[in-house]
Amino acid sequence: MAVLHGVSQPECLLCSSNGPDVHERGRIIPLSADLCDRCWNKVANELAVCEGATAAPDPEFGPDDLEWVEPRTCRQCHAPVRCYPTNYDRWVELATFELPAKKVPPGHRWRLMRPRAANTPIPVATVAIRIGAIDPTPGEPVIPAHEFVCRKQGG
Known part of the structure; x- marks a missing residue:
């Protein structure tokens, strides 16, 4: 019977464990993989x-x-920053302005998404998504990570 007990529960993609903590992870863009809490925290x-x-x-x-x-504000340069949760439940500090994509290196380009509650047009949060899969056009505005524009990072 113990073997049949875990069959109906989802299985973690990484460690193959079954349990109530195994489910699909990620906001707005699900990672389309069932992960347990331990594996999710490691990946995130x-x-x-x-x-x-x-x-x-x-x-x-x-x-x-x-x-x-x-x-x-930034602890190094004291410039104002905006802090947002990411798709994978971690936090990132972003600049308070947008720049054209051609002026921001690919690893520092972010966009803000506003997920909506089910069956309503009302946004329930703001989530930062790093732009990575499809490059924006050179003139398209992106929000740079604060570490890219920080005045104290270079010296």
Whole structure:
């Protein structure tokens, strides 16, 4: 009976484990692979390091919090940055402006997507997606990763 118990549950693509924590991962663009929590965290962390999405998330505030919150700034150059979650639940700091794609190296090009709730036109979040599969046209606006435009990165 123990063998039949796991048959109805999805199997992790990487470690072949079965369980309630195995399911399809990714926001907006599903990764179309069933992964367990442990394998998902490993894959997402490796992808985050590759893409530069290693920022800490913004603190969460409750509805009764009344303290003032300053806009986020870069710890190195003190320029304002925007921090967004990625498709794989990690966070990236982006510049506050757009540039034409021809001025931003491919590894630093990001776009913001606004997923909508089911059966409604109302966006429920903003998610950063790194542009990688299809190159944008040279004049198409993209949002550069802050590390690309940071004034302190070069020296």
